[in-house]
Amino acid sequence: MTGSDGPHREPGSDVRAAGSASERAREEEERAVEQALALVGGADRSGGSGEPPSRGRDTRGRRGPRDEDLDAGRSSNTHADRSRDPQAHRSSDSAPYDGRDNDPRDGRAASATAPAPGSEQPPLPDRALPGDPAKTSPPPLSWDRARAVAARAGRGGPPVTIRLPLDRAPGHVLAEALGALTDLPSFDTSAMDGWAVAGPGPWAFEAGAGLLAGRGPAAALPDGTAVRIATGARVPPETTAVIRSEHAHVDEARGLLHARRSVVTGQDIRPRGQECRSGEHLVPAGTVVTPAVLGLAAAAGYDALPVVPRPRVDILVLGDELLNAGLPHDGLIRDALGPMLGPWLRALGAEVSGARRLGDDAGALRDALASSDADLIVTTGGTAAGPVDHVHPVLDALGAELLVDGVAVRPGHPMLLARLSPDGPCLVGLPGNPLAAVSGLLTLAEPLLAGIAGRPAQDPYRALVHAEVHGHPHDTRLVPVVHRPGRAGGRDHVAPLRYNGPAMLRGIAAADGLAVVPPGGVRSGTEVEILDLPWAPATPWTEGCFT
Numbered sequence: 001m002t003g004s005d006g007p008h009r010e011p012g013s014d015v016r017a018a019g020s021a022s023e024r025a026r027e028e029e030e031r032a033v034e035q036a037l038a039l040v041g042g043a044d045r046s047g048g049s050g051e052p053p054s055r056g057r058d059t060r061g062r063r064g065p066r067d068e069d070l071d072a073g074r075s076s077n078t079h080a081d082r083s084r085d086p087q088a089h090r091s092s093d094s095a096p097y098d099g100r101d102n103d104p105r106d107g108r109a110a111s112a113t114a115p116a117p118g119s120e121q122p123p124l125p126d127r128a129l130p131g132d133p134a135k136t137s138p139p140p141l142s143w144d145r146a147r148a149v150a151a152r153a154g155r156g157g158p159p160v161t162i163r164l165p166l167d168r169a170p171g172h173v174l175a176e177a178l179g180a181l182t183d184l185p186s187f188d189t190s191a192m193d194g195w196a197v198a199g200p201g202p203w204a205f206e207a208g209a210g211l212l213a214g215r216g217p218a219a220a221l222p223d224g225t226a227v228r229i230a231t232g233a234r235v236p237p238e239t240t241a242v243i244r245s246e247h248a249h250v251d252e253a254r255g256l257l258h259a260r261r262s263v264v265t266g267q268d269i270r271p272r273g274q275e276c277r278s279g280e281h282l283v284p285a286g287t288v289v290t291p292a293v294l295g296l297a298a299a300a301g302y303d304a305l306p307v308v309p310r311p312r313v314d315i316l317v318l319g320d321e322l323l324n325a326g327l328p329h330d331g332l333i334r335d336a337l338g339p340m341l342g343p344w345l346r347a348l349g350a351e352v353s354g355a356r357r358l359g360d361d362a363g364a365l366r367d368a369l370a371s372s373d374a375d376l377i378v379t380t381g382g383t384a385a386g387p388v389d390h391v392h393p394v395l396d397a398l399g400a401e402l403l404v405d406g407v408a409v410r411p412g413h414p415m416l417l418a419r420l421s422p423d424g425p426c427l428v429g430l431p432g433n434p435l436a437a438v439s440g441l442l443t444l445a446e447p448l449l450a451g452i453a454g455r456p457a458q459d460p461y462r463a464l465v466h467a468e469v470h471g472h473p474h475d476t477r478l479v480p481v482v483h484r485p486g487r488a489g490g491r492d493h494v495a496p497l498r499y500n501g502p503a504m505l506r507g508i509a510a511a512d513g514l515a516v517v518p519p520g521g522v523r524s525g526t527e528v529e530i531l532d533l534p535w536a537p538a539t540p541w542t543e544g545c546f547t
Helices: 023-038 104-110 143-154 291-299 337-347 362-371 391-397 434-453 506-510
Strands: 162-165 194-197 203-205 225-229 241-244 248-251 256-259 281-283 304-308 312-317 376-380 401-405 407-410 416-419 426-430 461-465 476-484 493-496 513-517 526-532
Touching (some): 143 407, 143 416, 143 426, 194 256, 281 291, 312 337, 312 362, 337 434, 362 376, 362 391, 376 434, 407 434, 426 434, 434 476, 434 513, 476 506
Parallel strands (some): 203 225, 312 376, 376 426, 407 476
Antiparallel strands (some): 162 304, 194 225, 194 241, 248 256, 401 416, 416 426, 476 493, 513 526
């Protein structure tokens, strides 16, 4: 394993301290790193760039004087740690930043080896050479900026509208505003079981079943008379009011109806057009078709609805070390993202194909990307700069346009967003660590899918956080939180959850949202922005904001 600033170490070799290495030795080490990276087409992602140092590090691995502040989430190729030495480095994302974090991507880049003889890989273009200012990558985007780019990319294509029968429309987004096709109700109806009466009482009535729902119009009701009526039945012309059965006294012997309470004109009658008039807008475009929206549309006369097709998503799981079943063993670990991503993306309104497991095979990845007809391809792992991190080189080989190449967020900063061709699908490359992948989903995939599907963006809202939350010195942090009701008249708030390291899912499994923690962290009692999870329950403190 190679440290951030040290040479490649063979088993049993000594490791020189970074501070004691001479400049000449340092340059020789960096050249060795570049030669190793050239074998896998990743030269410009090495630890040494030959450039003057700048603050932080961009997504391709260039170092700067504040690199010691960055957390260990950079190694994102697997769901735990793609290094073959599980003790080589650890994430400090769940603890306060102490300035001692290393960047495991450097070690993986420096330990690159040539492909095995006979293995087939797509031809990959030369990467940028160290010190070539014309080919250096820009710094990672801020979290807010990255989300805005993803949302704009989702809205970039021409709008598409399809009409679906009511039973197939739920979960889709309305492409057009719904206007009522009829008055609701379309005639005066009784709101209660009881008696329709005309004029002052008492009222004469005739025995019989009376007026039932679903029948045609009845004759006008003369003054001083009453007729039994059922809920939903058409009210006869000239009806003054409906008297509920429990508020009426029937004198069978005399054939008269008496009211036990005062009668108000129009009581318990739903007049025509009370809910809406024909042509009135009921629901705006961009509304998700929920069961309630479906019922309203049916009541308003619709048999089919104009909707935006659901985005189609392919999931490609990368990594030779992943198991599909059983317990981890012999350096192999369970795949956590394959089972998780499909349901999560469906909750975001996408149609998802089954996850495909490609392993660490650049050729298979290139073929899968070139042949996909999905709107979005989501990959897991392979976005860093290790010897089997093929996402960047394969995207280069396909001529893809990188829209986001690294985000200043923890965990998950090596995430990326690319467009494979001007009219082709987008790709969201997620880090391999599970919570880092969740960060990528909410940062890039969610706003992108919302744009494709025509969904309105989630309205941001803020909540008090009870507890100090440590922050990264320069980057945004996304921390799992759970909502708590206030005590003794206090305000509702959110509480951060403990297990929030890049490789951990225990915290997010108990969470109903993520707190957006600005650089430097926040003190207890501070308001922070909250991202709801797609299945978060509607609670009073969310103020109607849903994913």
